[in-house]
Amino acid sequence: MAFNTGLSGLRASSVDLDxxxxxIANASTVGFKGSKAxxxxxxxxxxxxxxxxPIGDGVRVQDVKQSxxxxxxxxxxxxxxxxxxxxxxxxxxxxxxVRYSRAGQFGIDKDGFVTxxxxxxxxxxxxxxxxNLSGIRDDLQVETDNLAPRRTTNLRTDVxxxxxxxVLERRVADMGDFTAVDPGFPAETFDITYEDGSVVxxxxxxxxxxxxxxxxxxxxxGLSASATTTYEGMTEGxxxxxxxxxxxxxxxxxxxxxxxxxTTGVTDPQSLVNAINxxxxxxxxxxxxxxxxxxxxxxxxxxxxxxxxxxFGQGPDTAVGTxxxxxxxxxxxxxxxxxxxxxTNSWDSRTIEITNQFNPQDQRTYNHAxxxxxxxxxxxxxxxxxxxxxxxxxxDGVGISEWSVFTQIDGEFVGGTDQNPYQARFNQDGVLQxxxxxxxxxxxIDDWTPKDADGRPNGADGPPAPGEEVTTPIPDPxxxxxxxxxxxxxxxxxxxxxxxxxxxxxxxxxxxxxxxxSDQGVLFARYTNGQSQSLGQVxxxxxxxTNGLSPVGETTWVETxxxxxxxxxxxxxxxxxxxxxxxxxxxxxxxxxxxxxxxIAQRNxxxxxxxxxxxxxxxxxxxxxR
Numbered sequence: 001m002a003f004n005t006g007l008s009g010l011r012a013s014s015v016d017l018d019x020x021x022x023x024i025a026n027a028s029t030v031g032f033k034g035s036k037a038x039x040x041x042x043x044x045x046x047x048x049x050x051x052x053x054p055i056g057d058g059v060r061v062q063d064v065k066q067s068x069x070x071x072x073x074x075x076x077x078x079x080x081x082x083x084x085x086x087x088x089x090x091x092x093x094x095x096x097x098v099r100y101s102r103a104g105q106f107g108i109d110k111d112g113f114v115t116x117x118x119x120x121x122x123x124x125x126x127x128x129x130x131x132n133l134s135g136i137r138d139d140l141q142v143e144t145d146n147l148a149p150r151r152t153t154n155l156r157t158d159v160x161x162x163x164x165x166x167v168l169e170r171r172v173a174d175m176g177d178f179t180a181v182d183p184g185f186p187a188e189t190f191d192i193t194y195e196d197g198s199v200v201x202x203x204x205x206x207x208x209x210x211x212x213x214x215x216x217x218x219x220x221x222g223l224s225a226s227a228t229t230t231y232e233g234m235t236e237g238x239x240x241x242x243x244x245x246x247x248x249x250x251x252x253x254x255x256x257x258x259x260x261x262x263t264t265g266v267t268d269p270q271s272l273v274n275a276i277n278x279x280x281x282x283x284x285x286x287x288x289x290x291x292x293x294x295x296x297x298x299x300x301x302x303x304x305x306x307x308x309x310x311x312f313g314q315g316p317d318t319a320v321g322t323x324x325x326x327x328x329x330x331x332x333x334x335x336x337x338x339x340x341x342x343x344t345n346s347w348d349s350r351t352i353e354i355t356n357q358f359n360p361q362d363q364r365t366y367n368h369a370x371x372x373x374x375x376x377x378x379x380x381x382x383x384x385x386x387x388x389x390x391x392x393x394x395x396d397g398v399g400i401s402e403w404s405v406f407t408q409i410d411g412e413f414v415g416g417t418d419q420n421p422y423q424a425r426f427n428q429d430g431v432l433q434x435x436x437x438x439x440x441x442x443x444x445i446d447d448w449t450p451k452d453a454d455g456r457p458n459g460a461d462g463p464p465a466p467g468e469e470v471t472t473p474i475p476d477p478x479x480x481x482x483x484x485x486x487x488x489x490x491x492x493x494x495x496x497x498x499x500x501x502x503x504x505x506x507x508x509x510x511x512x513x514x515x516x517x518s519d520q521g522v523l524f525a526r527y528t529n530g531q532s533q534s535l536g537q538v539x540x541x542x543x544x545x546t547n548g549l550s551p552v553g554e555t556t557w558v559e560t561x562x563x564x565x566x567x568x569x570x571x572x573x574x575x576x577x578x579x580x581x582x583x584x585x586x587x588x589x590x591x592x593x594x595x596x597x598x599x600i601a602q603r604n605x606x607x608x609x610x611x612x613x614x615x616x617x618x619x620x621x622x623x624x625x626r
Contacts, residue, residue, distance in 0.1 A: 002611055002612070002614070002615035002618075003612055003615050003616075004057060004058060005056070005057060005058040005611060006058075006608045006609065006610075006611035006612035006615065007058070007608075007612065008042065008057070008058030008059050008060060008608075009058060009059055009604065009605075009607070009608030009611065010605060010608045010609060010612075011060075011061075012037075012039055012059045012060065012061055012604075012608075013601050013604040013605035013608060014605065015037050015061045015064070016037045016039075016597070016600075016601040016604065017598070017601045017602070017605070019035050019036065019037045019064055020594050020597045020598050020601055021598075022035065023035060023589045023594045024589070024591065024594050024595075024598075026587055026589060027587055027589045027591050027594070028586075028587060029103075029555060029587050030103045030104070030105055030555065030584045030585065030586065030587070031071070031101060031102035031103030031104065031555045031584075031585055031587075032071075032103075032555055032587040032588070032589065033066045033067055033068050033069075033071075033102070033587075033588055034066065034067050034587070034588055034589040034590075034594075035064050035065060035066045035067070036064070036065055036067065037061055037063075037064050038061070038062045038063045038064070038065055039059050039060070039061060039062060040059070040060055040062040041056050041058075041059055042056055042057040042058050042059060042060055043055075043056050043057060065547055066547065066551065067588060068546050068547070069588050070085070070086070070585070070588065071102075071585045071586045071587055071588040072585070072586045072588075073085060073580055073583050073584070073585055073586070074583065074584055074586055075582055075583050076582055076583060076584055077582065078105075078107075078582060079514070079515055079516065079517065079581060079582055080106040080107055080108070080114065080515065080517070080581075081104060081105055081106065081581070081582055081583060081584050082104035082106060082517060082521075082538065082579050082580070082581060082583070082584075083104050083579070083580040083583040083584050083585040084102060084104065084540065084571075084577045084578075084579065084580075084585060085577045085578050085579075085580050086575075086576065086577020086578060087542050087575050087576055087577050088540035088541060088542050088571070088576040088577050089101060089102060089540065089541050089542070089543075089557070089566075090102070090103075090104060090122060090538070090539075090540065090541075091122070091123040091124075091137075091539050091540070091541050091566075091568065092116060092120040092121065092122060092123065092556065093120060093121040093122075093123055093139055094118070094120045094556075097558070098558070098559070099120060099552065099554075099556040099557065099558055100541055100549065100556060100557045100558070100559070100566070101116070101120075101554075101555055101556045101557070102555070102585055103116065103555040103556075103584075103585075104583075104584060104585065105117060105584060106122055108142055111141070112141045112142045112143060112144055113139050113140065113141050113142075114139075114140040114141070114142065114523075118554050120554075120556075121139040121140070122139070122140050122538065123137055123138065123139055123140065123539050124137065124138075124140040124521070124523075124536045124537050124538045124539045125137055125536060125537040125539060125570065126138045126140070126141075126536045127533075127534045127535055127536050127537075130533075131533040131534040131535075132534075133522070133534060133536070133537050137539055137568065140523065140535070140536045140538065141535070141536075142512075142515065142523070142525065142535055143512075143525075143535065144512055146509050146510065146511055147507075147509065147510040147511075147512075147525075147527045147529065147531060147533065148379075148509065149375060149377070149378060149379025149506075149507060149508050149509045150375065150379075150505065150506050150507050151375055151376055151377040151460075151461070151478055151481070151483075151506050152374040152375050152376075152483050152504045152505060152506030153473070153474035153478050153482075153483045153484065153505060153506070154473065154474065154483060154484050154486060154504065154505050155372065155374060155384070155483060155484070155485050155486065155502075155503075155504040156486040156488075156489075156501065156502070156503050156504070157370065157372075157386060157485065157486065157487055157490065157499070157501075157502050158489040158490060158499070158500040158501040158502065159368070159370060159388075159490050159491075159497065159498065159499050159500065159502075160490075160491045160492070160493055160495060160496075160497060160498050160500065161367070161368060161388055161390075161403055161426075161490065161491070161492045161497060162367070162368070162492075162493075162494070162495065162496055162497045163401065163426075163430060163492045163493060163494045164494050165367045165368075165390050166390070167390050167391060167392050168356050168364070168365060168366070168367060168389060168390065169354060169355075169356055169357060169358060169365070169389055169391070169404075170328070170354070170355045170356055171328075171329045171352060171353075171354050171355075172326045172327060172328055172329070172352070172353055172354075172355060173326060173327040173328075173329075173331070173347075173350040173351070173352055173353075174324075174326050174350060174351050174352075174353050175324070175325045175326060175327065175343075175346035175347055175349070175350045176324065176346050176349055176350070176351075177322045177323070177324050177346075178322070178323055178325075178342040178343065178345065178346045179320055179321070179322050179323075180208075180209070180210060180320060180321040180322070180323075184206070184207035184208050184209055184212075184302070184321070185204055185206075185207070185208045185209070185210070185212075185213050185321070185323075185342070186204075186206060186339060186340045186342070187203070187204060187205060187206040187338075187339040187340075188203070188204045188336055188338070188339035188340055188342065188343055189201065189202070189203040189204075189336070189337045189338040189339055190202060190203075190334055190335060190336045190337060190343050190344065191333075191334070191335050191337055192220055192221075192222070192223065192331055192333075192334055193331070193332050193333040193334075193335075194221075194222065194330050194331060194332065195329075195330050195331075195332055195395070196395075200220060200221070201337070202216060202217075202219075202220055203216075204216055204339075204343075209229075209255070209300060209301060209302045209321055210227035210228065210229055210300025210301075210321030210322060210323050211227055211255070211299050211300035211301050211302075211321075212300075213225070213227065213300070213321075213323045214226065214227040214299075214300055214323060217323070217325050221330075222327055222328040222330045222331045223325060223326075223327055223328075223331065224325070224326050224327075225323055225324060225325040225326070226300075226323075226324050227299065227300025227321060227322065227323045227324070228296055228297065228298055228300060228321070228322050229296065229297040229299075229300050229301060229302065229303045229319045229320065229321045229322070230294065230295070230296050230319055230320055230322065231293075231294070231295040231296075231303050231305055231317065231318075231319035231320075232289070232292045232293070232294050232295075233292075233293075233305065233314070233317035234292060234293040234305070234307065234314060235291055235292055235293075236269045236288060236291050236292065236293070237291075238312070238314065239269045239272060239293060239307065240268060240269060241312055242307055242308070242309040242312040242313070242314075243266055243267065243268065243269075243272070243309070245309040245310045245311050245312050246309060246310045247308075247309050247310045248263050248266060248307065248308075248309045249263060249307065249308050249309070250263055250266075250272060250275070250276070250305070250306075250307045251305065251306045251307065251308075251316070252276065252279070252281070252284070252295075252303075252304075252305050253303070253304045253305075253316075254281055254283065254284060254297060254301050254302075254303055255301035255302055256302065259279050259280065259281040259284070260279060260280070261275055261276055261279045262275055262278070262279070263275055269288055269293060270288065272286075272293070273286045273287060273288060273293070276295070283297050283298050283299045283301065284296070284297055284303075285298070295319065297319070300321050300322075300323065302318065302319070302321070303318070303319035304316045304317065304318050304319070305317060305319075325343070325346060326353075327347070327350070329392070330392075333347070334347040335347075358387065358389055358404070358406060358421075360385070360387060360406070360408060360411075365389070366387045366388065366389045366406070367388055367389055367390050367403075367497075368387075368388040368497045369385060369386065369387045369388065370385070370386050370499050370502065371383055371384065371385040371386075372384055372502050372504060373504075374409070374483070374504055374506055375504075375506035375507060375508055376450035376458070376460035376461065376481060377450075377460045377461040377478075377481070378450075378458065378459065378460045379507070379508040379509045380450060380452075380458060380460060380508070381508060382409050382410050382450060383409070383410055384407065384408070384409045384414075385407070385408045385409075386405060386406070386407055386485075387405070387406040387407075387408070388403050388404070388405060388424075389403065389404040389405075389406065389421070390402075390403055390404075391403060391404055391423070394425075399427060399428040400425060400426070400427065400428070400433070401425070401426045401492055402423055402424065402425050402426075403423070403424045403426075403492070404421040404422070404423060404424075405417070405421055405422040405423075405424055405435070405443075405487070406418075406421045406422075407422075407443075407445065407485065409448055410451060412451075414445050414447055414448045415443060415445045415447065415485075416447060422435055422436050422443055423435070423436055424441070424487060424490065426491075426492040430491050430492045430493045430494075431491060432487065432488065432489070432490050432491065432492075435487055440486075440488050441486065441487040441488035441489075441490065442472060442484050442485070442486050442487070442488065443484065443485040443486075443487065444470060444472055444482065444483075444484055444485075445482065445483055445484075445485055446463055446464055446470050446480070446481075446482040447463050448462075448463060448481045448482075448483075449462045449463060449481065450462065450481055460481065461478075461479065461480050461481050462480065462481050463480060463481055463482065464480040464482055468480075470482045472484050489501070507529050507530070507531045508529045509529065510527030510528045510529030510530075510531055511527060511528045512525055512526070512527060513526050513527055513528050514526040516532070516581070517538070517579060517581035518579070518581075519571070519572055519578045519579055519580070520537065520570060520571050520572050520573075520578070520579065521537050521538030521539075521540070521570065521571035521572075521578075521579040522534050522536075522537045522538075523535045523536050523537070523538070537570055537571075538571060538579060539568050539569070539570070540568070540569060540570070540571050540576045540577070541566035541567065541568045542566070542567045542569075542574075542575060542576055543559070543563045543564055543565075543566055543567070544563075544564040544567075545562055545563050545564055546563065547562075547563075548560050548561075548562030548563030548564065549563045550563075
């Protein structure tokens with residue numbers, strides 16, 4: 001009896017030594033979980049056979065139980081080394097057999113599959129070609145092919161336009177010239193009608209000079225004018241005869257004031273022109289034109305001229321005055337109410353001119369500009385520039401502001417903005433109200449032909465065919481170069497111009513340059529074109545009874561009836577832990593405690609051996625009885 005008891009103790013102590021030794025041997029094994037032997041006593045008993053003082057039959061090993069407590073997490077220089085911080089196991093495909101592990105030392109095999117050191121493939125949730133994760137579980141694979149280019153179908157621009165900017169562009173109505181009737185302009189009274197409906201009346205007195213008319217017109221809001229007085233009453237031949245005759249004198253009066261002209265040294269009409277230009281009359285210019293002497297006063301003053309000599313002379317002639325008025329866009333009508341209709345006729349024959357008109361090469365003609373890169377269907381990059389030009393506020397200018405938007409790609413106008421720029425309107429709070437009437441602020445650009453550096457089409461998809469309808473947002477897969485410019489978040493506040501956000505959804509061809517893994521176990525591929533795309537997500541499994549898993553070596557476990565079926569999900573969801581990239585989970589073995597366990601197991605083994613030795617001595621004593 002004592003022999004069996006001691007022998008059971010030796011067996012139990014030996015198992016304890018084996019378990020402790022295994023723990024010590026795997027103290028540096030990544031993802032290893034230490035075990036502990038659990039013992040139970042033995043009693044020989046049966047139905048109605050238990051005594052009042054039963055004696056035990058020794059000890060047996062009930063179970064070797066693993067501890068699945070968290071191991072320390074240490075960092076590595078391998079981006080695919082993964083550690084689980086919390087509950088869960090990696091799901092591995094071992095040639096069709098599913099295994100579970102906490103050891104996350106992974107790499108990529110020749111086919112691009114993510115594997116561990118034993119070429120077991122890591123399973124996860126795969127992503128589609130656009131990087132969208134699905135719920136389908138499969139072996140994770142890193143595609144090493146080039147990332148195909150994607151054309152731009154949406155460009156979002158969020159900018160703030162400075163409401164303090166001034167209107168650079170000015171539209172005016174050029175009313176042409178209207179000329180005085182000798183000796184001056186006739187009397188006229190006219191009404192000026194403005195955009196806001198107000199009417200202002202003004203009058204021109206009879207026989208007014210061109211300078212007088214200009215003064216009256218310039219005094220009216222929105223009207224401006226310039227004037228000239230031109231005299232052409234003397235021929236070069238007559239002047240030469242008078243000069244040759246002797247005692248030549250030239251008389252000139254501007255606005256009724258005599259201007260002395262020194263004719264000393266005048267020998268021909270050209271020297272007379274020089275003498276007039278040298279006279280103290282800064283508004284007068286003289287020249288010989290078409291065989292006549294021409295005098296021009298650039299302020300529109302009345303102008304008279306005459307000459308005399310010994311036998312020749314010409315009496316004073318009055319020059320003809322001309323007025324050229326222009327009207328700003330705020331004037332909607334000019335109508336004569338009395339007198340002649342010279343000014344009204346000029347209004348009726350007006351032409352619209354733009355001063356300081358937009359020119360992308362001249363920064364003085366636009367308030368703001370911003371550029372970004374977009375891509376065609378072949379992945380070629382193109383530079384798109386948006387120009388913003390402040391316009392006068394429509395209507396009475398209360399509670400509404402307007403900006404013109406011009407667009408260019410590679411220096412060529414698109415969207416038809418060379419003829420009709422987009423009009424962005426803002427309310428009194430500086431919030432975008434509409435762009436060309438669209439409250440969403442979206443612009444469809446459907447006239448872009450991608451070109452190469454020489455200005456020829458580069459073979460990429462071009463604009464839609466005539467009559468082809470383009471819907472927004474652009475559906476996948478796109479078939480033309482049309483894209484949407486989204487200005488919906490543009491503002492107009494009283495602060496400096498700034499680009500708050502500008503993004504587009506196109507990119508060029510890219511080669512794989514690196515991998516990153518998030519805390520949720522998502523594998524992101526980084527490409528040389530600056531893009532990143534999710535390739536898949538590591539799957540984790542948990543069990544209702546983790547201790548029911550069966551270890552099968554290589555730091556892996558398999559499912560058993562006792563463990564229950566696995567609950568597979570994404571990291572950092574439910575009870576599953578998160579993923580730490582470039583990290584490994586160390587063994588959870590406490591080496592100091594295991595060394596103490598060695599001493600205890602040794603003592604237990606020695607004590608049980610002593611039991612057998614003592615039983616042997618007692619038995620020998622009985623045998624030696626005679």
